[in-house]
Amino acid sequence: MMLKKTIIIFILIISCQEDKSERYVPKSNGKINHVTVVASEDIWNGEVGGLLREKLSLPYEGLPIDEPIFSLKYLPINSFSGFAKSSRNVLLISKDSTSETKFLKNKYAKPQVVAFFADINEKNLMIKIKNLCDSMISEFNKNEANEKRARILKALSKDKTLFKKFNFDLKYPSIYKTVKDTFNFIWIEKKISKGTLNIISYTLPYENFNKINLERVINIRDSIGRIYIPGRLAKTFMSTDRDYMPYFDKISFSELNVFSIKGMWEVKNDFMGGPFINYLIDDFKNDRVIVLEGFVFAPSISKREYMFELKTILRTLKIY
Numbered sequence: 001m002m003l004k005k006t007i008i009i010f011i012l013i014i015s016c017q018e019d020k021s022e023r024y025v026p027k028s029n030g031k032i033n034h035v036t037v038v039a040s041e042d043i044w045n046g047e048v049g050g051l052l053r054e055k056l057s058l059p060y061e062g063l064p065i066d067e068p069i070f071s072l073k074y075l076p077i078n079s080f081s082g083f084a085k086s087s088r089n090v091l092l093i094s095k096d097s098t099s100e101t102k103f104l105k106n107k108y109a110k111p112q113v114v115a116f117f118a119d120i121n122e123k124n125l126m127i128k129i130k131n132l133c134d135s136m137i138s139e140f141n142k143n144e145a146n147e148k149r150a151r152i153l154k155a156l157s158k159d160k161t162l163f164k165k166f167n168f169d170l171k172y173p174s175i176y177k178t179v180k181d182t183f184n185f186i187w188i189e190k191k192i193s194k195g196t197l198n199i200i201s202y203t204l205p206y207e208n209f210n211k212i213n214l215e216r217v218i219n220i221r222d223s224i225g226r227i228y229i230p231g232r233l234a235k236t237f238m239s240t241d242r243d244y245m246p247y248f249d250k251i252s253f254s255e256l257n258v259f260s261i262k263g264m265w266e267v268k269n270d271f272m273g274g275p276f277i278n279y280l281i282d283d284f285k286n287d288r289v290i291v292l293e294g295f296v297f298a299p300s301i302s303k304r305e306y307m308f309e310l311k312t313i314l315r316t317l318k319i320y
Helices: 001-016 047-056 082-084 124-153 161-166 214-228 305-313
Strands: 034-038 071-075 090-095 098-103 113-118 175-184 184-191 196-204 237-239 245-255 256-266 274-283 288-299
Touching: 001 196, 034 047, 047 071, 047 124, 047 245, 047 256, 090 124, 098 124, 113 274, 124 274, 124 305, 161 196, 184 214, 184 245, 196 214, 196 274, 196 305, 214 237, 214 256, 214 274, 274 305
Parallel strands: 034 071, 034 090, 090 113
Antiparallel strands: 098 113, 175 184, 184 196, 196 288, 237 256, 245 256, 256 274, 274 288
């Protein structure tokens, strides 16, 4: 009887479709890259819960030590109320006769993504989750990138160094400061408690973009490191750690063709290193290739959120 009552309550929570009309919803809450999972205990502790933990805790690409793409917080169904309903990313799982799958925007708060999966059969639930897991992760990622951009805009830097030198802009917080501005090279830095977050930018002469390969990218960034990014000791400089072969992929953002490289940097003969993300951007209209890179020096602490911040900033690129 108690289980039946719980299921009825759960159906009432989610049954209505997304309200398209203007209505007040509270501001969503939560740390970046966190997901609240709402389900019965038997679902969470069973095969479905195991599948969710597997899919939503895949390693974030390009970190020296595995960290999950999302941190998960489990809530039983009867605890999904009040402040919890305002979580920015919510995954609702229901084992009942309503066979339904949907993604809702701003259902209980704003901004918010609610992924809802329901079926009486657990095997069917697992099939639905497997089939739509990539779409769900994509929706959560977009929601988090939008939230991070919104936070950045609250304290936006007014520095125009990038625009004056390269005729493009990035949106980044005012806590970032330009630490090097030389011929065709700019280095912007944010100090954190145990290290720094860094953004560097330079341009290359235009070439056939499709012929660029990983080895060429590594050689370019190592030559830049040798000239512009010295280590703490004499005759040391930043280079690519080839023991961790970088991820290399062709992507697009802001309607631009981009090569994305994620890997590890190191300073040889010194105990310094960390993750980097490097974008080579096809700016054929201006007869050049733009290079943007973010790298983190933060020994012995988690780096996922730092790399997510840098990635978000790099993707605000606006070329004039």
